[in-house]
Amino acid sequence: MVDLVTQYEKIKSEVDAATQGVFGSAQFINGPEVKHFQKELEEYLDVKHVIPCANGTDALQVALMALGLKPGDEVITSDFTFAATVEVIGLLQLTPVLVDVDQDTFNISIDAIQKAITPKTKAIIPVHLFGQPSNMEAIMEIAEANNITIVEDTAQAIGAKYTFSNGETKSAGAIGHIGTTSFFPSKNLGCFGDGGAIFTNDDDLAEKMRSIVNHGMGVRYYYDRLGVNSRLDSVQAAVLRIKLGHLDEYIAARQKAAAYYTNHFKDIEGVETPYIAPNVSHVFHQYTLKIEGLDQFACQEFMKSKGIPAMIYYPMPLHTQKAYGPEQFKHEDFAITNKLCKTVISLPMHTELDQEQLAYICTNLTEFLNRS
Numbered sequence: 001m002v003d004l005v006t007q008y009e010k011i012k013s014e015v016d017a018a019t020q021g022v023f024g025s026a027q028f029i030n031g032p033e034v035k036h037f038q039k040e041l042e043e044y045l046d047v048k049h050v051i052p053c054a055n056g057t058d059a060l061q062v063a064l065m066a067l068g069l070k071p072g073d074e075v076i077t078s079d080f081t082f083a084a085t086v087e088v089i090g091l092l093q094l095t096p097v098l099v100d101v102d103q104d105t106f107n108i109s110i111d112a113i114q115k116a117i118t119p120k121t122k123a124i125i126p127v128h129l130f131g132q133p134s135n136m137e138a139i140m141e142i143a144e145a146n147n148i149t150i151v152e153d154t155a156q157a158i159g160a161k162y163t164f165s166n167g168e169t170k171s172a173g174a175i176g177h178i179g180t181t182s183f184f185p186s187k188n189l190g191c192f193g194d195g196g197a198i199f200t201n202d203d204d205l206a207e208k209m210r211s212i213v214n215h216g217m218g219v220r221y222y223y224d225r226l227g228v229n230s231r232l233d234s235v236q237a238a239v240l241r242i243k244l245g246h247l248d249e250y251i252a253a254r255q256k257a258a259a260y261y262t263n264h265f266k267d268i269e270g271v272e273t274p275y276i277a278p279n280v281s282h283v284f285h286q287y288t289l290k291i292e293g294l295d296q297f298a299c300q301e302f303m304k305s306k307g308i309p310a311m312i313y314y315p316m317p318l319h320t321q322k323a324y325g326p327e328q329f330k331h332e333d334f335a336i337t338n339k340l341c342k343t344v345i346s347l348p349m350h351t352e353l354d355q356e357q358l359a360y361i362c363t364n365l366t367e368f369l370n371r372s
């Protein structure tokens with residue numbers, strides 16, 4: 001699905017020099033590389049505060065911890081996403097309110113949010129799935145009208161842009177009260193291990209979250225609140241500084257591969273190529289087709305036999321997962337997610353796909369579709 005080896009080879013001399021520098025300095029934790037990366041990411045996203053942390057799941061957890069919610073408070077999020085989003089809600093003894101998604105964008109449905117709001121709703125976590133920002137204008141209006149905090153899960157969409165109806169453009173993750181991301185190696189901005197970050201324009205939340213990632217410490221060895229240990233280490237920050245410098249170019253490479261796929265599949269009967277809302281840039285963390293009546297697993301097997309990885313993101317709605325209390329949800333409330341889980345297939349998507357590989361992938365998937 002990704003080719004991180006070729007990508008590394010192209011930036012090897014830069015990365016090797018930077019990481020050697022960290023080894024030589026022995027400042028492995030909270031060293032200058034972390035501070036520099038933080039500043040550079042603040043500039044890139046045009047956000048006031050970036051708080052680096054250990055991974056994208058911690059970023060979500062720390063964001064929710066900073067809100068001072070009480071057990072039983074409700075947090076609305078998408079039924080069609082990676083487990084981390086709902087997991088942290090449960091870990092903090094908050095009540096996850098899963099809602100259905102929009103058929104075209106795979107992102108949280110605005111109608112479904114509106115129906116799910118109660119007096120106990122304290123936060124909404126829109127996930128910018130597969131690299132496309134959610135409908136943030138509508139979400140921020142709902143937040144304002146109902147005094148709800150928005151935590152954008154930007155793990156799959158760093159670098160994506162969203163334009164409001166007044167013409168203002170912002171980076172995904174810098175629109176809500178808090179944004180979170182992951183630097184897991186296969187993410188669009190990936191490091192060489194685990195990493196994550198939290199974004200906010202709110203000084204008060206920033207101070208709380210900086211303290212929470214460092215054991216809840218304020219002044220050294222004085223603890224103001226319960227915290228966790230969640231740090232981005234200096235070696236990862238050094239790698240991320242270099243990759244951040246290439247991020248726009250990486251995004252362009254993904255968009256180019258996506259355009260190739262779309263051009264190939266757009267006229268094939270029964271195949272629906274990804275919809276891109278007119279006011280966003282889609283950074284294609286995943287390229288996901290919807291194919292009516294597809295035997296997903298047979299398709300995956302066929303592609304595998306041709307040496308092509310293809311993945312089903314996601315095969316099972318979160319509301320049906322044993323871990324999250326499926327009995328509290330009504331299956332029929334998730335008509336779109338239920339259907340998507342049976343029709344989606346994601347093709348290889350990364351920065352190193354060349355025309356020959358893309359053609360080979362397209363030819364083989366088309367052959368499978370013609371057979372079945």
Ligand SMILES: *Cc1c(COP(=O)(O)O)cnc(C)c1O
Pocket residue numbers: 055056057058081082084085127153155156181182183184194195196
């Ligand atoms: C990857 C991912 C996360 C979790 O990030 P980790 O760094 O793996 O903890 C959270 N949410 C979404 C949508 C993701 O894709």
